[in-house]
Amino acid sequence: MLHYVAVIPDIDLDAHMVEAVFDICEWVPLWRGGVFDYHHYHSTAHEALGVASGTATLMLGGPGGREVTVDKGDVLVLPAGTAHCCLKASDDFLVVGAYPPGQENYDILRGEADERPAALERILNLPTPTTDPVGGDDGYLMNLWVRPSAPTR
Numbered sequence: 001m002l003h004y005v006a007v008i009p010d011i012d013l014d015a016h017m018v019e020a021v022f023d024i025c026e027w028v029p030l031w032r033g034g035v036f037d038y039h040h041y042h043s044t045a046h047e048a049l050g051v052a053s054g055t056a057t058l059m060l061g062g063p064g065g066r067e068v069t070v071d072k073g074d075v076l077v078l079p080a081g082t083a084h085c086c087l088k089a090s091d092d093f094l095v096v097g098a099y100p101p102g103q104e105n106y107d108i109l110r111g112e113a114d115e116r117p118a119a120l121e122r123i124l125n126l127p128t129p130t131t132d133p134v135g136g137d138d139g140y141l142m143n144l145w146v147r148p149s150a151p152t153r
Contacts, residue, residue: 054093
């Protein structure tokens with residue numbers, strides 16, 4: 001998980017500006033809204049959440065995970081399989097959800113036991129993003145998020 005704090009300038013910041021940043025960096029902005037108040041994750045997509053307004057406390061990593069406060073201008077990058085939910089939010093909280101190209105048809109899973117084996121297989125086979133949703137080719141994600149190589153025999 002990567003948390004960019006106040007990375008999008010607050011000058012006239014709105015959902016259109018967040019979408020423009022994602023577009024420029026070759027991530028596909030698909031929706032505007034809040035974050036579900038129940039734990040969920042995606043097995044078919046990595047996700048970027050850009051905060052266009054307000055503030056919220058999110059739980060990342062499922063029940064017992066880590067509480068993270070996000071504010072206007074922040075961006076979270078969540079690898080596929082990262083459970084998340086909203087614990088509390090201001091009335092004006094608004095995020096833009098974006099995904100790497102080819103991962104726009106994301107699923108929403110809740111961690112049921114019978115879904116895990118297939119979900120884990122999809123997560124393991126999902127390609128890493130080719131750009132960072134904020135920094136493009138030169139963003140932090142490109143250096144920090146490296147999938148380990150398969151062991152050689």
